Amino acid sequence: MAEFISSKQHKPNHQLPFERFASSIRYTDFDFFKKDNDWIMYISDINGQFNLWRYNSSLTYEGQCSPYPLTNFIDHSLRHFFSSPIDNSLIFFADHQGDENFQIYKIDDIFNSWYEPITSDPTIRHEWGSECFSHDGKYITYGSNRKNPSDMLIYIRNMNREKDFCITDNEGWYIPGYWSPNNKKLNCSQLITLTDYAIWILDVENRSMEKINLEYEQKSKFIVGPWSVNQNGFYLLSDLNREFMGLAFYNIDTSKLEWILTSPYDIELIDISLDGKLLLWTENVDGYSKLYKKDMVNQEIMEITPTIKKNNKSIPLNGVIEDLKLSTNGKRIGIMMDMPTSPTNIYLIDLEKNEEDNNCTRVTTSLYGNLSDDILVKPQLIRYKSFDELEVSAFLYVPNNTNFKKINEKDKVKYGAILSIHGGPTAQERPYYDYSGLYQYLSNNGLTVIAPNFRGSTGYGKSFEKKIYHDWGGNELKDLEYAIKWLMSQDWIDPKRIGLFGASYGGFAALSCITRLPQYGFRAAVDIVGPSNLVTFVNTVPEHWKSLTNELVGDPVKEEIFLRERSPITFVDNINPLTSLLVIQGANDPRVVKSESDQIVERIREKGMDVEYMIFEDEGHGFTKYNNQIKALKKSAEFLLEKISS
Structure with a gap:
């Protein structure tokens, strides 16, 4: 038992200033660069405001990196970004002094160019979804209240013609989901009430929308996920007839929902490899995150415990996984994890290493108080x-x-x-x-x-x-x-x-x-x-x-x-x-x-x-x-x- 001062009111032996505990850098979003997975990008307030940074993870050692800024906002805050699957360009969303009227920007080449706005009306709000670029890089998708402040509708923009169109012609709040592998369709969720969501499939070529009608008595949430490789359906998270969010697959051919994973806890984040052979997800267990992978070929499920080396000891990480990304080459998992004793950091997990081999590398350092x-x-x-x-x-x-x-x-x-x-x-x-x-x-x-x-x-x-x-x-x-x-x-x-x-x-x-x-x-x-x-x-x-x-x-x-x-x-x-x-x-x-x-x-x-x-x-x-x-x-x-x- 710890030693205490014998007094009516406990007084600590050492009073450290608040600045010691607050000497930290915030990280709010990250992803692998689609064209080259050695490059990682993230949003951070390294320079005092949320900006976008890139660095080459193959040239860094644990806890150290040489980030390069791609933006230099002072009064704008960068909120989310998406890299193109075909070239060095990317899209990001930012707002001015916290007004949440997010505008869309583009960088043509993250190595050789600067950002420029795609939208610039400060009275209109633009929102991002799960994906932005189509797989061929021809289109981007986003939500906007351009037509009516009460509605958040989905727009498709042709990046070659620099024109967009609204694909959801009904009133409501729609959230873009994922592109089908052939780039012809997009799934999305609609918020009807706090507990009642709808699923839609948007046909980009015909500019039409089809509602997925599932038979259920209770109102349920549906958060759409990635499509299957053969395009016969897509994954989604739902609490349909359940207390907790589970992972299901909607089969377009049968118009049926097939449960993939159910748990006594909420499944929160999912990702799947481009070939559909590896599925990743996290579960919320009493506030802490558990990370799992499933081999979709042999159906084997395994828990992944991120483990780093510290003072010559293997230390398992235990905290909240805020973001989960699988590299496009399928070799590494990226996670953003926040812990009680450490602000959010970005970690890379090598899937070719075992936990005993310290499978995890920390690539950012968020706490600088020498605590x-x-x-x-x-x-x-x-x-x-x-x-x-x-x-x-x-x-x-x-x-x-x-x-x-x-x-x-x-x-x-x-x-x-x-x-x-x-x-x-x-x-x-x-x-x-x-x-x-x-x-x-x-x-x-x-x-x-x-x-x-x-x-x-x-x-x-x-x-x-x-x-x-x-x-x-x-x-x-x-x-x-x-x-x-x-x-x-x-x-x-x-x-x-x-x-x-x-x-x-x-x-x-x-x-x-x-x-x-x-x-x-x-x-x-x-x-x-x-x-x-x-x-x-x-x-x-x-x-x-x-x-x-x-x-x-x-x-x-x-x-x-x-x-x-x-x-x-x-x-x-x-x-x-x-x-x-x-x-x-x-x-x-x-x-x-x-x-x-x-x-x-x-x-x-x-x-x-x-x-x-x-x-x-x-x-x-x-x-x-x-x-x-x-x-x-x-x-x-x-x-x-x-x-x-x-």
Whole structure:
């Protein structure tokens, strides 16, 4: 058991500045260059903003690379890219200061030319799908709300003629999928509701669309995947008649869905070799990713454990695989993995090596704080019962990596605690190096962090996820209350030193806690881009989101009274005088507009309560610029530490 200071309030021996934990580089997207798999490209904020980089992996050694920038944006953020299968060109999507009206750009030759825009209307949003280029490089596909802000339709652009056309002539939100091997067809998913998707096959030559009619009673999700080599169908992920996402194959000849893989966990990412002989996928097991491969010839399935060499020891990697790519030559797997003790890095797995041979090479270095392994905290997975006996899982970060079950009264230690609430809300708290090392900084400074997956979180089945639909500020708030009760039931937690942190939905939940659960006397709360008024929030989301937001949150016209009863702004008078609040907002946020933060801050200031307000004029829903990210999260970290440790 770790050694503790014998005092009422635990104080760490070494207080490292937040910058040590936040000295990191963010990586958000990567892929093998289609024409030459030795070249890898990725999106990173190495120069302070998300730009596109290339490097030759055959000329690097572990942890080091010499990246070459392909863009040099300052106020634009590069979000996603696709390389051409036939030449050195690529397509990418970028937006301006977080406005999410993504424009499309092209680089003709990544070795000899610079980018130029294909679209340039800042009022129109363009979205990417699973693939962009057709296999012959003649076409690209993307979504756009050009015709109507309420619709996201699919367009096909002929790269030779530089003209495009809309191929989905129905209203709705369509997401491009994958091209058939002969480039004549494209599959796509349509979001009808949050739980009801449709599958379409688009005929590019005839400019027509055909809906795939599957017989099922329950609404289901369908995320289309790659086509088979013989073009008789395609793979897809679905929760059809199941709690979790499984992998299936839709056979065009029989018009039937054939299950390939079913699991008691969500299958999240898939990829398949060009010859169709090797299938890859990941599964979400209690937030951690498991990677598998299947030989489609002999049907053999094998788990792949990425293993690197460190200090002459073979170390298996355990974290969240955020992206999965198989090289076109079928020899290497690329993954982006985030871990509790390391921000996202890119790793290459050599399929010709065994795990014992250290099959994995890290090709990026994301953390630069010179932090020793014994400083970084690994979360413990706990479970507690909510008010209705529903089991809720949570990640618990305890200072000094101490097993909380071994802390007893003899230690005389009392930790302050932070309840961290994830966004979404249909998302999942996972073992990330999250918020630029915020959890690590707080733990290093003697605070415990509990981060629950309350009802409505993904990863625990669709029934669990649906529990928050049309119930924001309802039973999930009770789940958060029972997380607080769990903390207070621990002898090693000081019940008078508890704070809150949340972004997006998490910001809404933090505001809900201080306004509707004031009896717990929260010392501090941080709200980053969180809604405060559900009526105005639903009225101001992007137009193509509104039907889905009405389902998830409520109808602002028909249910105004209900939404006001669930809004933090309604209960400002209840805030405990002991509570200090920090609100952080991006001025260009298209999802949670700035007025959501303005109105709650104004009301609290009218009451003479303690509130600080940070506005970032060049950001949207989150932070694309490195310096803004550090300013916001450093302020959050030091604010929580000051208020809760005092």
